[in-house]
Amino acid sequence: MNEDDFSQHLLAWFDSYGRKDLPWQQNPTLYRIWISEIMLQQTQVATVIPYYQRFIKRFPDLPALACASVDEVLGLWTGLGYYARARRLHQAARIVWETHEGKLPTTLEALMELPGIGRSTGGAMLALALDQRHPILDGNVKRVLIRQEAIEHWPGQPKVEKQLWQRATTLLPQTRLADYTQAIMDLGATVCTRYRPRCPSCPVKETCQAHLQANPEAYPQPRPRKRLPLRTTCMLILLNDQGEVLLERRPPTGIWGGLWSFPECPSQTEAAPWCQEQLGWPLGEVQNWPSLRHHFTHFTLDIQPVVARIRGESRQVMEPNGRVWYKMEPLYKRGLPAPILRLLKRLREQSKGE
């Protein structure tokens, strides 16, 4: 079987078994494919679908996105993770609006100039939306190719990655690039899965070295693992007389960049003095909530929540240092990290009971 057979087998399989009803496959414009590809970075299809539908409804085209505030974009991204994707998406929309007359560029080089678009995302956009001939290399394609060649090393290794790009390029057909690109992703997502792959249903099993070894699950080799450090923080959930809660915007870089969160202090025992010194407010009744654990890719965070009421009528619309008093009802008007949203919902439940 040569390279041409690979793509032809894959395309024939796609015609019968490929996915053709995903939301971004209906009216697949470059803009709509772009939004979907950014959302799908490191995020599974089932998770993305409701976010994508809300997003497209609010921002049906590039001008709508370019004219929006970054806060609103982050608000629609709440819970999806990797929030830099949303900031770069918005930033790229503004660049296109100002320098490309509102039209997304149609070459890989120009697309890759835009923030958030790398080689794989750019290639996928042009192949899926415009049928251009570019390879992609996402997690699905890596797994399929690693098994085809029975490559022993972890695919994150640059040397292996270079080899995979090379192979992905030589396997491309001359026509039907959109279908082929969708096909190889679908194969990885539905047949050539990480665990228990369905090799009997695979259209390219004859050339698959891992299948011939009867041990496909041995590939790809898992990422070398390291222990996750544990960090702790104490979050101050401060309420005023109107039942509003104090939020502050996080720095633009770092974890949860640009999102809204609670003020933090080192520990629960230091909450009252910290609040007095930093904010100039004495605390009323203080309530220590049980801590909650949040797992990130590269560390674990232990959050100790402290709920307290602020005494007196002190309330300005905008407090210093980018803090705001936030009404509980419109929970999704700003970007909120998942554990913050969880705490706000818990708070709302409790205040209903009072």
Add this chain to the structure above:
DNA sequence: AAGCCGGGGTT
């Protein structure tokens, strides 16, 4: 070359 950046699903 390695680390940073989330949240949810699967095993």
Add this chain to the structure above:
DNA sequence: AACCCAGGCTT
């Protein structure tokens, strides 16, 4: 609990 997912950017 470990691992992965339609990756890109920074150092």
